[in-house]
Amino acid sequence: MTSQDEDPRDGQAWLARLDDYVAGQVPSAESEEFEEELFTRAASEQPDADTAFYDALARNAAWLASHFFGFRGGSTRAEVDALITSGKKRVHWMDLGAPGPKRLSDWPDGTQIVVTRVGVDLRGTSDVQVHVSFDGQNNVKTFRDCEYDPTDGALYAVCHEPLARLAFRQPRVVAQVTAVRDGRREIIGVYDARNM
Amino acid sequence: MSATVLPAPNELMGSPVSHLVARAGEGDRTAEAALCRRFLPAVRSFARRRLRTPDAVAEFTQDVLLLVLEALRRRAIEDPARLGGFVLGVCRNVALDRVRQRERRQLLWQQYGAAWENIEERMPGTDEIPGYDIIHLEDCLNRLSQRARDVVRLAYAEAKSHREIADHLATTEANARVLRHRTLLTLRSCMSDRMSWESA
Numbered sequence: 001m002t003s004q005d006e007d008p009r010d011g012q013a014w015l016a017r018l019d020d021y022v023a024g025q026v027p028s029a030e031s032e033e034f035e036e037e038l039f040t041r042a043a044s045e046q047p048d049a050d051t052a053f054y055d056a057l058a059r060n061a062a063w064l065a066s067h068f069f070g071f072r073g074g075s076t077r078a079e080v081d082a083l084i085t086s087g088k089k090r091v092h093w094m095d096l097g098a099p100g101p102k103r104l105s106d107w108p109d110g111t112q113i114v115v116t117r118v119g120v121d122l123r124g125t126s127d128v129q130v131h132v133s134f135d136g137q138n139n140v141k142t143f144r145d146c147e148y149d150p151t152d153g154a155l156y157a158v159c160h161e162p163l164a165r166l167a168f169r170q171p172r173v174v175a176q177v178t179a180v181r182d183g184r185r186e187i188i189g190v191y192d193a194r195n196m
Numbered sequence: 197m198s199a200t201v202l203p204a205p206n207e208l209m210g211s212p213v214s215h216l217v218a219r220a221g222e223g224d225r226t227a228e229a230a231l232c233r234r235f236l237p238a239v240r241s242f243a244r245r246r247l248r249t250p251d252a253v254a255e256f257t258q259d260v261l262l263l264v265l266e267a268l269r270r271r272a273i274e275d276p277a278r279l280g281g282f283v284l285g286v287c288r289n290v291a292l293d294r295v296r297q298r299e300r301r302q303l304l305w306q307q308y309g310a311a312w313e314n315i316e317e318r319m320p321g322t323d324e325i326p327g328y329d330i331i332h333l334e335d336c337l338n339r340l341s342q343r344a345r346d347v348v349r350l351a352y353a354e355a356k357s358h359r360e361i362a363d364h365l366a367t368t369e370a371n372a373r374v375l376r377h378r379t380l381l382t383l384r385s386c387m388s389d390r391m392s393w394e395s396a
Contacts, residue, residue: 015384016377022244023351023358025373035242035284042238043213043280053384055237058352059319060330062250064337065353066322071337071345088323112325141335141392145342163331166393 011050018054069158073128074147080115080156089113092161099177099189104168105196107161114164118177120189121153125179128188130155132167136174136192171195217276220268225311228268232261232315235283242287248355258312259290262304265311335393336386344379351376 020026021034041048064070068079084091092107095117107114122128128146133139148155155177159167167173172195177188211230219227236257243256263286267273273282305312320326326334337345343365350356350364362372 012381012384015380018241019351019377019380020373022241023373023376024245025358031245035287036281038238038241039235039280039284039287041280042235042283045210045212047209047234048237050384051237051241053387054380055240056329057333057348057380057383057387058240058244058355059250059317060333061348061353063319063322063326063330064334065349070334071349071353073338073342073345112323141339143338144340145345147342159334160326160331162325162328163334166331166335166391170393 015050015054018051022054072147073143073145075115075149075156075158076147077149077151077154077156080158083113083115083158091115092164093117095119096191096193099191102191102193103196104173104193106169111161114159114161114168116155116157116164116168118155118157118175118189118191120148120155120177122148122155122177122179122188123150123153125181125188127180127185128155129178131176131178133174133176134170134172168193169195212277213279214276217268217273217279221271221273225314228265228311229315231268231279232264233317235261235264235280236315236317238280239283239287242284242291244355246291256290258316259301259304260286261315262301262308262312263290265308266304269308332387332391333383335391336383339386339392340379340382344375344382347372347375347379348383351379 017026017034018038021031021038026034038051041051068083069075080093083089084093089112090108090110091113092111093115094104094107096102097117097119099120118130125148128148130143130146131139132141132143143157146155146157173191173193175191175193177190178185179188180186209230211227213231213234216227216231220231239257239260240253243253243260247253247256260283264283267282267286273279275282320330337348340348346365347361350361356364358369358372358376361376362369365372365375367375
């Protein structure tokens with residue numbers, strides 16, 4: 001059996017075992033047995049997709065951790081200002097302003113990071129989510145636990161340019177910002193953006 | 197195509213290791229590279245169990261695969277079908293004797309360093325544009341709760357122990373393990389699909 005045709009539950013069990021092994025949660029005697037299997041899988045004709053995934057996750061997570069926004073659902077205005085004034089990256093600033101219809105334009109070639117300011121006021125709310133669709137109906141993605149700036153209540157979304165390009169270069173992008181206030185989830189604002 | 201994963205040539209993807217070992221022994225550098233790439237995730241996993249920092253893991257991996265390269269070129273693999281056991285043995289030996297290894301490393305580097313540079317999967321510099329794998333991870337992280345994102349950062353970027361993760365999240369060690377596994381499987385599922393923006 002190869003990693004391609006195995007039962008997905010076997011893959012899940014293997015990933016959990018690999019995680020325990022790397023984390024030092026497997027006793028020495030068992031770990032020797034596990035290592036035999038790890039290298040037998042590595043030598044198989046088909047690459048072990050789960051081990052490759054785990055390896056890539058560790059390397060790529062470490063790379064993302066070197067960026068302040070890598071593991072956060074938003075940044076503060078002060079962090080964004082520091083990023084821009086440092087001059088270390090080519091940053092494109094995009095202020096969507098207040099909710100409503102918007103026109104998006106392209107950014108310069110060579111941009112490395114795109115910062116999007118979503119001009120809502122989320123102060124006094126919790127559990128902020130942004131639901132994105134390309135038609136205003138069918139949800140494509142939900143950003144969870146978004147972090148807003150405590151001074152102006154706006155969202156400052158920071159991401160690498162290739163990801164921003166995928167998200168914003170669609171013909172139409174509809175983003176609905178919701179949050180919990182006084183125990184009830186409410187719609188804070190809806191942006192309906194089209195590319196010029 | 198990702199900037200961080202170098203694919204083995206297609207013609208060699210499904211080749212048995214014994215076949216690749218034979219070709220490597222005959223001087224086929226493509227077969228040699230394909231073999232080493234096949235073992236990279238396993239060797240790094242072995243190293244991560246024992247070492248914390250990405251640099252230490254990278255150095256250990258390099259030490260092991262330089263020795264494997266040497267053995268392949270010297271045709272010193274006695275049972276090519278058991279190459280997995282051979283590489284594991286090298287890992288264990290390197291782990292047992294890092295001091296002696298450091299001295300030998302310099303010599304190996306001079307002899308086989310050029311071949312290793314061709315095999316190594318280079319990560320982009322912090323000022324470079326990341327490849328597909330990284331932005332896919334960035335995209336999947338956005339779907340997680342902040343607590344789950346913290347688990348990924350602590351467990352995989354910073355190699356923290358279950359105890360340290362539990363302390364950070366104000367939970368038990370057993371629960372930290374459960375959170376870690378759950379998040380890992382969620383990410384595995386997300387990364388198996390195309391990015392949300394592409395599938396729309």
